[in-house]
Amino acid sequence: MASCTQVRVSVIGAGNVGSSLAQRLAEKDLADVVLLDVLSGRPQGLALDLMEARGVERHNREIIGTTDYADTANSSVVVITAGVPRKPGISRDDLLLTNAKIVRDTVKGAIAHSPNAVFIIVTNPLDVMTYLAWKTSGLPTHQIMGMAGVLDSARFQTFIAMELNISASDIHATVLGGHGDLMVPLPRYSTVSGIPITELMDQATCDRLIQRTRNGGAEIVELMQTGSAFFAPASSASLMVEAILHNQSRLLPVAAYLQGEYGLEDVFIGVPCRIGCQGIESILEMKLTDSERAALHRSAQSVRENVDRAMKLLENA
Numbered sequence: 544m545a546s547c548t549q550v551r552v553s554v555i556g557a558g559n560v561g562s563s564l565a566q567r568l569a570e571k572d573l574a575d576v577v578l579l580d581v582l583s584g585r586p587q588g589l590a591l592d593l594m595e596a597r598g599v600e601r602h603n604r605e606i607i608g609t610t611d612y613a614d615t616a617n618s619s620v621v622v623i624t625a626g627v628p629r630k631p632g633i634s635r636d637d638l639l640l641t642n643a644k645i646v647r648d649t650v651k652g653a654i655a656h657s658p659n660a661v662f663i664i665v666t667n668p669l670d671v672m673t674y675l676a677w678k679t680s681g682l683p684t685h686q687i688m689g690m691a692g693v694l695d696s697a698r699f700q701t702f703i704a705m706e707l708n709i710s711a712s713d714i715h716a717t718v719l720g721g722h723g724d725l726m727v728p729l730p731r732y733s734t735v736s737g738i739p740i741t742e743l744m745d746q747a748t749c750d751r752l753i754q755r756t757r758n759g760g761a762e763i764v765e766l767m768q769t770g771s772a773f774f775a776p777a778s779s780a781s782l783m784v785e786a787i788l789h790n791q792s793r794l795l796p797v798a799a800y801l802q803g804e805y806g807l808e809d810v811f812i813g814v815p816c817r818i819g820c821q822g823i824e825s826i827l828e829m830k831l832t833d834s835e836r837a838a839l840h841r842s843a844q845s846v847r848e849n850v851d852r853a854m855k856l857l858e859n860a
Contacts, residue, residue: 552784553577553615553657555649556625557586557608559773560665560780564622566593567781569604573788577607577615580625586610612652618660620784621653623676626666628771638667639849640856646672647857650679658682661787661822664689664798665780669722670846671853673798673811685823689798691722692813693779696796698759699728702752703740718756718796719813719829720842726813727838728753732829783818790820794827804828805836807843810850 552568554561557580565576576593580586590608597603607614615621626642646666653660662680664673664687673689680687699716703709713736720727730749733740741749755762763772786793799816801807804826817824831839 550574550788551577551615551618552620552622552788553579553618553653553660555579555615555621555623555653556666557582557589558624558628559770560776561622561624562589563773563777564624564780565589565606567777568784569593569597569606570600570602571781571785572602572604573781573785574619575605575607577609577618579609579612579615581610583610612656615653616656618653618657620663620787621657621660622663622665622780622784623649623653623672624665624776624780625649626672628667639671639853640860642666642668642672643675643853643857644860646675647679650676654680654682660686662687663780663783665776667722668849670798670811670813671849674800674846674850675853675857677800677811684800684802685821687800687811688783688816688818688823689722689811689813690776690780690783691726691798692718692796692815693782694776695722695726695728695756695759695813697775697779699733699752699756702755703733703735706748706752707735707740707743709735717815719815719835720839721812721846722798723842723845724757725838725842725845726757727835727842728756729835731832731835786818787820787822792817792819792824794818797823799823799826801826801843805831805839807840810843810847812839812843812846 552574565578568576578586586608590606593606626645666672669689669691677687695718696716700714704711717729717732730741798811815827
């Protein structure tokens, strides 16, 4: 398949996720990377550190650290990781107003210089921030997506592998819904070499792994105490960037804008999508049981409520 002609990716936010993503992109030789942050010195230092590793890692990608959005011009993909991270006792939704302001401002800055870019939102609460990014940008919905479905499915995949003592490479896991406590892992569509996990473990075990997946981010926050996950989120975003730049038409679970699919409208939520050079090429509508569909609708309702809260908070801020 043909690749995109542009090979610049801008990562907005030079925290742990952003810097890890910049490393992934450069060392996988996917694109030149612009790492932007409001804190002067940090993105420049990280970029220089990554550049000094090029000879060891055997790539020639350029990594630029900056505080100036002009340096992000003509990016094929813009990944927004900027925001306040979760801390113990703080839910994704608690971050609502602070991160809503950050995402609004970063989208405005980036789109002014890369109006044709595909935007990937990583900032939490992710589904809400993706909706706000779309509203702020005015872009077609296929150019905006949220990262979480890939991450949540990767976590479910990992826990299945650990439970069965089987290589994660043989496992395909499926998680729909919002990136939060109401996400919808689907055991029927999660397989080991094509065998549904419902045939390999009992219901109680499935339920336990589902709950651990829903609590995946919080579990890491509680363990780390002073931070949140960044390696797996960076890998997940990197996978999405690769699918876009190489026009792979990969079927990945991402937060996409629904217009009647799954009986839902005017909401960004995790569903399987075909991802290519233009962003979201199409949305796959899976056949769900009544209980699975109801769970997806509960998750969407929670996202909608938080979108409404965020919009009101921004109006009054």
